Amino acid sequence: MTKQQVSIFWFRRDLRLEDNVALYHALQSEHPVIPVFIFDTDILNSLPKNDARVGFIHETLQKINSQLNVIGSSLLIKKGTAIEVWKSLFDEFSISAVFFNKDYEPYAIKRDLAIAALAKANNAVCFSFKDQVVFEELEITKPDGLAYTIYTPYKNKWLEKFKFMAPLQEYVTLNYLSNFHKNNFDFLTLQQIGFEESNIKVVPHNLTQISNYHETRDFPAIDSTSYLSPHLRFGTVSIRKLVNWAVNKNAVFLSELIWREFFMQILFSFPKVVTHNFKSAYDGIQWRNNEEDFKRWCTGTTGYLMVDAGMRQLNETGYMHNRVRMVVASFLCKHLLINWQWGEAYFAEKLLDYDLSANVGNWQWAAGTGCDAAPYFRVFNPDIQLKKFDEKGIYIRQWIPEFDLGYGQPMIDHAFARDRAVAAYKAGILK
Structure with a gap:
């Protein structure tokens, strides 16, 4: 019996359904979309069993899975090395296309190249997209095309280029949720993944606390921070939404978001760091x-x-x-x-x-x-x-x-x- 052809969307540092670039494109592909998350043992094996970040990821995936359940779909959770899990996925499903958002860290770049080669060997097409940054890799460069190594000129060039794009386009994935594959995958518990609950929890983010960020950010006794950083790290919030908000609300907070992209460019251009x-x-x-x-x-x-x-x-x-x-x-x-x-x-x-x-x-x-x-x-x-x-x-x-x-x-x-x-x-x- 011929298997149904599907597209796979691979969650990584983008743990949300809304305003997710690769997911937006996946849901407009010609085949139903199976969403997948891999608990990568190449990463997990070095972590303590009560690592709070793993707990936060698992909790966030549960919320996504609940959203998918409402429309008759679910999230496929796998554990193992990325390459071995993908080999099993190609055995299990007839995959025509793989969609994911780019990651710029050395390990992720190497991993994604291996997965793209595996997809090609299985007659599937890989599509990757910019999602966790406004400007990626070498979109902001000196006139000679080399990476900036000083923040202020990088920031000035970033703002100059941003002016022609503002406000940033946000990707309305919620219009296409019916294109998710109809399924009911078992959702792995935290214990099945090999971890346990931590007493440390990620605090919900709160943008209302940073209206006076430029005046209060240096005073640790004033609870005026947004608690956004873990949410940015794991992609539970969209960078486009944040930048569109910050550009009209607080220039100092926007500068902090630009610092984030500056360091990402440094790591990409100079991985020795x-x-x-x-x-x-x-x-x-x-x-x-x-x-x-x-x-x-x-x-x-x-x-x-x-x-x-x-x-x-x-x-x-x-x-x-x-x-x-x-x-x-x-x-x-x-x-x-x-x-x-x-x-x-x-x-x-x-x-x-x-x-x-x-x-x-x-x-x-x-x-x-x-x-x-x-x-x-x-x-x-x-x-x-x-x-x-x-x-x-x-x-x-x-x-x-x-x-x-x-x-x-x-x-x-x-x-x-x-x-x-x-x-x-x-x-x-x-x-």
């Missing part, structure tokens, strides 16, 4: 990499209030305020002379909004080794940062309840640490 300094002149720095010092930083017991509050917030919630992220990152690299890669790896393990390009970009910025980075002799003073941005100690008391009982002494003197860092950087910079 994942494991190496962007500025190779800094390769000669002799890091101390003291494991006991690192442990105190991780656990929020350095004796510096803003550093400790930030690390405790991260460990307990998976979030950390952006101003505080800069302080704790500078402290690790400059005060403790610990390689930024140690901090980047710890954030990758803990952050709900972990995004490779932004995490690497921001850590190298703090360390002074990245593109458009702070100069090496710039060393944040955690006490001055505390006085400027949490003078009444509201944020500190939230995460360090023992503060008023008398807090411990700093593990290292700031002036000594600053002088040591500047000397180490100066001696380590390759001429």
Whole structure:
């Protein structure tokens, strides 16, 4: 008996039905669409069994599945390596076309090339689309066609090009939901995937909290952030909707969205930044990499209030305020002379909004080794940062309840640490 021909839409970093570019095109293909999500063991095997991000993905997929159930369809959940799962899909279904949105990380690029080759070998056509960014890869370049490595000219070019596109087109997928394949696939539980519930949860995003973003964003005690970052990371919100909103509401918030795309372009153009300094002149720095010092930083017991509050917030919630992220990152690299890669790896393990390009970009910025980075002799003073941005100690008391009982002494003197860092950087910079 001849199998029914189908198209496959592959969910990845775009966990929503509305305003989803590849899904929009898939639903207008000539065959019914089976939506698929793969819990990729090449990624999962390195994660703890109670990883909150896996729980959030699973919860989001359940919501999508419920939406699909209303129209007589469902989401096909698979677990395994991407290539093995796709081999099984081609065995199980007569697939004429595969649709997915692009991902620009090194692992994803390699994976998608392999899947495209597999599709071709099975006489299926692969279609990939730009969805998680406004401008991708090398759409924003210098006049010579090379990637920008300085943020401000990149931003100016981004805004200049955006003017001719505003408002951004949003893709009304909801008009075509009847084109989903009619099915009733079993939905795998979190336990069947090999994970368990986490006590840490992703907070719903809230745009109304950022109307005064430009005035309040540096003060961690003021709950004025949008909590959008995990939702952007996993695509539960559309970047086009956000940019169309931000361009009329808050220019500073829009700049943060542009930073996100700048770091994505850096990662795409210079993939070495994942494991190496962007500025190779800094390769000669002799890091101390003291494991006991690192442990105190991780656990929020350095004796510096803003550093400790930030690390405790991260460990307990998976979030950390952006101003505080800069302080704790500078402290690790400059005060403790610990390689930024140690901090980047710890954030990758803990952050709900972990995004490779932004995490690497921001850590190298703090360390002074990245593109458009702070100069090496710039060393944040955690006490001055505390006085400027949490003078009444509201944020500190939230995460360090023992503060008023008398807090411990700093593990290292700031002036000594600053002088040591500047000397180490100066001696380590390759001429």
